[in-house]
Amino acid sequence: MDNRTFFRAAAPVTAALLALTTGCTGSTVQGRPGAAGLRDPFFPKAGNGGYDVSHYDLAIDYRPDSGRLSGTAVITARATQGLSSFNLDLSGLDVEDVKVQDASARFNRTGQELTVRPAEDLKKGQEFRTVVTYSGKPRTVNDPDGSAEGWIPTGDGAVAVGEPVGSMAWFPGNHHPSDKATYDITLTVPKGYEAVSNGRLESRTEKNGTSAFRWRSAQPMAGYLAIAAIGKYRVTTGRTASGIPVYNAVAPEEAAASAEALGRIPEIVDWGSRRFGAYPFDAAGAVVEAEDTLGYALETQTRPVYPGAPTDDLVVHEMAHQWFGNSVSPKSWKDMWLNEGFATYAEWLWSEDHGGLTAEEHFRAFLKGDTKADPSADADWGAFPPANPPSAKAISDDPVYYRGAMVLHRIRQEVGDRKFFDLVRGWTAEHRHGNASTADFVAYTEQRTGKDLDEQVWQNWLYGADKPKG
Structure with missing residues (x-):
């Protein structure tokens, strides 16, 4: 058989098959x-x-x-x-x-x-x-x-959380x-249950023995930050000084122990707005589950979830994520230190602004392993560089949190307070409701501060394999 003859004969058939399989009528695959x-x-x-x-x-x-x-x-x-x-x-x-x-x-x-x-x-x-x-x-x-x-089923309902x-x-x-x-x-849940999600509660409708709760998140959200919480919660509402509505849903057995820390949410939102830039969402609040429901807290957007009554520091950490992680979200899971380093540093700043240790004192405590000054200072923060976690399992390990915070403090040491806080507020504004990578942060920091930090910060603290000594 002459191959040239074969291919001439086959060409119309091939074109017809392409049209059928692609839904197109011409030779161009759409x-x-x-x-x-x-x-x-x-x-x-x-x-x-x-x-x-x-x-x-x-x-x-x-x-x-x-x-x-x-x-x-x-x-x-x-x-x-x-x-x-x-x-x-x-x-x-x-x-x-x-x-x-x-x-x-x-x-x-x-x-x-x-x-x-x-x-x-x-x-x-x-x-x-x-x-x-x-x-x-x-x-x-x-x-x-x-x-x-x-x-995750709970004693009286369920809670859905998604990181990663x-x-x-x-x-x-x-x-x-x-x-x-x-x-x-x-x-939609049986009547008598509360059902909580992200954003603002737009409506609650009772019908045929059920209650339908409609929640709206008007600002962009990554899927891992969505929450569905169903149970016999005690619900309280309020507003921040700037008018942002606060909606808290708390397991009844955790209500008394949670009241003090949750009561500070309006103050924390307004404090964060001064430190980090305008609060990026139109709602705030919390979900508190029974203590044995989850092994961790999570910064679910506008409404973090807590495993039992939270401390003030934990609420500060999860609310700081509304700026760092929720509004400015990572481009990949390798960039987790941009979430956790900033949220941990927010705890240090809250302490500094409210009569506790300064951020510098926290930093020095970690360098020395001084657990009397900071009980967390025995963390294995030098195990790996925060920009290069060795595996998916490691993205929530100590270096991502604590060495991440120390990277930020090293920048502050190098550029001074005025440029540092200008950098932080500029970063949240530049990437508001978007995504950013470690490379984006490095480039933005040097552009905003006008300082080359490669040797002092990036090589040693952010990317260096060895544990920094100071």
């Missing part, structure tokens, strides 16, 4: 599959490529007696390439139906990936709406460091901090 995962250094499967989400509208119905959840997720996004298919992150739960642009879409599941094939290819730049209907018993997810996240990837246990989405979106979250 769409291709979006990436399954964003290749994050520590969580490569988290998030997905090919689109950018602008809004989630989640309707969640949860029955504590059976532990079953029914959900509908309406996801509005823009295609950043032509798409023949795209992925959503979803762990567990049964998907019943998927529609894209009001047309039924084919879908399949592999691990945490829900792959969606629209009836027609999506064009680059096109805004599109995906509706996923799903149900089942949501899972608890174990982190690389052994801690639990995802959907647990949010995919209760709603489908693009679950990487680099893709932030606004949210409407409606939680």
